[in-house]
Amino acid sequence: MSGAPAAAAGAAMSWSGKAGTLLRLAPLLRHSEVPAGLVLSWREWQQRGNCLLRLRQVFGGAAVAVRSSQADEDSSAHSQAGRYLTRLDVASADAPALAAAIDAVFASYGSARSQDEVFVQAMVQAEMAVVAATHAVEDGADYYAFSLAAGARTDAVTRGDVAVQTVYLAHEAPSPQRPDLALLHRALLELREHCGAQPLEAELVLCGQRVLLLQVRPLVLRGSPRSGLARRRLLAVEQRQLLQATAGCAGQRRVLALMPDWNTAELLGSHPRPLALDVFRLAIADAAWQRARRALGYRPLRQVSLLQPLAGRPYIDVRASANSLLPQALADSTAARLADAWQERLLAAPQLHDKYEFAIAQTCVDFDFDAQWRERYAGVLAPAELAHYRDTLRSITARCLAPQTLAAGLARLRRLEQPAHADADADALAVACRRLPRDGGLAFALIARLAFVYEALVRSAVARGALQPERLLLLQRSCRSVTRDFLRASGHAHAFGFLRAGTFEITTPSLGQRELTATVAEAAAVEFAPTPAERRALDRLLGETGYRLEADALLHGYCRTREAREYAKYRLSAAVSQLLEQLAAHGASRGLDRDSLSWLELDRARAASPSAASLRAAANRSAHAIDAALRLPTVFDPRCTVQQVEIAAGTPTFVGNGRAAAPLVVVDMQTRPAAVPLRAVLAIASADPGYDWIFARQPAGLITAFGGPNSHMAIRCAELGVPAILGLGWERWQRLSQAKLLEIDTQALAVTPWTDV
Structure with a gap:
């Protein structure tokens, strides 16, 4: 069981697994702190009696978190976020429970190697759990992104089973005036200073004025980071126009x-x-x-x-x-x-x-x-x-x-x-x-x-x-x-x-152009x-x-x-x-073709010459890609800056009074009906009438990012007795969509994701 040497301030980060990275950073940080912890290798764990005794002495029987720290975890090429297990709130005085937790984490690696480790840390009491990133996770847009969940659970954001507020702060924006965001922003900037230019993501806990760092890892983006600074400046002009009378x-x-x-x-x-x-x-x-x-x-x-x-x-x-x-x-x-x-x-x-x-x-x-x-x-x-x-x-x-x-x-x-x-x-x-x-x-x-x-x-x-x-x-x-x-x-x-x-998207095949297998028994x-x-x-x-x-x-x-x-x-x-x-x-x-038409305004789709239409479609496609890098709220006040965008924790609509627990399947406009298994819980971002074919697959339940108590799917699910949670909000829906199995309880107003089944 060991620590790790400190890195020199300003040096490029050498990512060395969860534990190694945290222990390198710990002595350098002024605006956050790493909870006390010990690293336990697979080789050392073969002498488990000695390890358990040492852990009890160090933590005094208090609760600990047993975190993964596999050799290839959190490298600059692969973050492996969420792939391996973490066991929280384990009593260090309960040797069988602690041993079982350590065994479970090692087992999640598949075949543990001698250099693989687990990281045992003191359990911290949270007032707010936070996942912070130097760029928008989905596309690398130039925002500091903070996902916030109030309460004592340190994994509240990553599990996705509670309401989460998300704040996007443009890189050029001044430090937030909101005190909790200011503390988190300062801590994230410091991590960026020590970890180098690569985008990163951190799991943090806010407790009073203290920011506790539980994990930091490279954020592996699909493409290069994207800048929206010029577009945000133009958007400010459009905002002023919105303030005029109608x-x-x-x-x-x-x-x-x-x-x-x-x-x-x-x-x-x-x-x-x-x-x-x-x-x-x-x-x-x-x-x-x-x-x-x-x-x-x-x-x-x-x-x-x-x-x-x-x-x-x-x-x-x-x-x-x-x-x-x-x-x-x-x-x-x-x-x-x-x-x-x-x-x-x-x-x-x-x-x-x-x-x-x-x-x-x-x-x-x-x-x-x-x-x-x-x-x-x-x-x-x-x-x-x-x-x-x-x-x-x-x-x-x-x-x-x-x-x-x-x-x-x-x-x-x-x-x-x-x-x-x-x-x-x-x-x-x-x-x-x-x-x-x-x-x-x-x-x-x-x-x-x-x-x-x-x-x-x-x-x-x-x-x-x-x-x-x-x-x-x-x-x-x-x-x-x-x-x-x-x-x-x-x-x-x-x-x-x-x-x-x-319904309004020309590139989506109609149901008549797809294969739909009849699987529905007549409802009583x-x-x-x-x-x-x-x-x-x-x-x-x-x-x-x-x-x-x-x-x-x-x-x-x-x-x-x-x-x-x-x-x-x-x-x-x-x-x-x-x-x-x-x-x-x-x-x-x-x-x-249909794709070109989809990028045209209706009048141009009807009448523009082929050459003019092609040029216009290309211009609109480019503008759409630039706009996609912007983060905008669900409720937009033109008086407020677009440099800081706060997306409120959603209040989803629970439909029905049943429960469902089944494998989760994400469905979008291009999903073939025959590819959707029977009796799964389905995740659809925006479900309009064109998705009614899903009921031919006898879904066990449904979750959507958008939707309300009088929305299309609220009516459908109530009529057909399908438990549903509608209007989760985009960020929370995305996190839940990563689950392997989802449990919905509309009576308890609860949703539980399972990623380790």
Whole structure:
């Protein structure tokens, strides 16, 4: 058992395994410290009795961590991070337990060699566990990256089973003003000074003013480190433009976010290509979104786009969204105060960005409206203004509950079912581009709004105690959406061949172009009927709010609009898919393949000459790659610097009340359905309707980076009884996706990754 000689300050680091590196650094560090530890080689461990006695003497029976320190671990070419075992919180006084932990770590090497080691360290008590890196781990972008998890566990970040906040600090940025980040930043800069130019990653613990270093290793990047300094400077100019007023939009504040309205990160991904962004803009974000709301009595917003892309990210303009969800009858001054209040609350709680209409904005009068107003916005409006706001919003809510409103939406949707020309010439494309927002986008936007209002009322009935949560789950499972028809037809993909993962992405094969094996047994029908007590409780709530319908009508309307929304979603997907296929055929006739088309804006994909299109595609591809090196938050405040980006720990949505433990399989847009094993837990970053084929593989569970309580997969999983954790956030989802087996417990609101099975 030994230490190691100290390296000279400023010398290039000679990476020599976990223990050797730490012991070399320990005497040099001023801004962090290495907990006391002993190195134990495989040769020494053959005399285990002596080793155990020595360990007990050194650590006094206190708890220790037994860490791997294999000979080829943490070299400049291979970091081997997470490959070998670590055993935490082992009592050094318990010889059998300590011996078992050391044996397990050595066994994880496969065949231990005489020079292989384990590193036994004093167990430290954490206030915050941290993984810090000198560059962004995914692509080497020039940010200091800090992943932070509060609590006593030192492995909280690396396991991925708790919420983690991530902070990206550009290399040119000044030291953070936040005290904990300032300590960590200083410690990381010192490590970089001693370890040389190679990117590195460190596991740290923050305890008061002390920074404890548990591990430092080279960060092996796929390519060379990337600089985003020039792009960040240009982005600062775009930020100033975002602070300008928008005609017709009330309110002083302007916030951008990825998920509060239309779940763009779920539908498009967090950084879509130009064509996908433009087709979504055409279908929904240019006009259909606000026309549907205006028809219901919400505030009109002509010539205002819901989408406000920034560095290629599909941000939603939250000020425009807020205005579109306020009653038309409100005075401008009242609308301005409400829009600003909603945005301020979102900035204060960015983790709620995918629960915007459940936890931020009040866009209908549900059974909990008054209590939520007092909790969130007391004092924002004068009593008379609040009464007027509530009354006008209640009228809109009543209109949404009326059966004839849904009938009108379905009637418009039926226009989309009429045969359309599938020709690939310019005239046929023009017709398809007019038809998509007019019939598909508008009908879907209207029906989706009605379904949300019913959802809000029924969820508020749960909050008021009229229904129990498990009864709501049963009600959801009793709905018979179009997904069940799809699953019954999964062996006949032509019936739903238009579906494609990444609905708006032209390079993704449609289901009709893929092999899908039918593996689904018909799910047993679930029936729901309210009990007499539930009827009385719901009728009482309906009477309080003045809505002229009874409990049974409310529950029937809930299922009917939920089913209609899913049907409308499929019909819109079919129209989008047809447009993409027409564009592909039209492009092929001009010598442009799907990949080239995906990098073009819609107008250029339709009309640009082949040479001009190729040049534009190359320019857009290059710009996309540059923008990809930027780190931007899920909720963006244009007043804040982009040199320091804080991504709040997510608040995921747990769907269902079951448990699942199964091998984890990562699925993306290019995954072949037949390659996905049955009954696995699936990890999908952004799961839109085109991923519905996964249910033909009988998944044991599902996790996503993006998604909320009313998202597409929330509805699917609730209906089909699949345990799911949605909206984990990108960073935490990435860490969980490294697990070999994942355990989901939606009742305990827990997820446990296993990497050593």
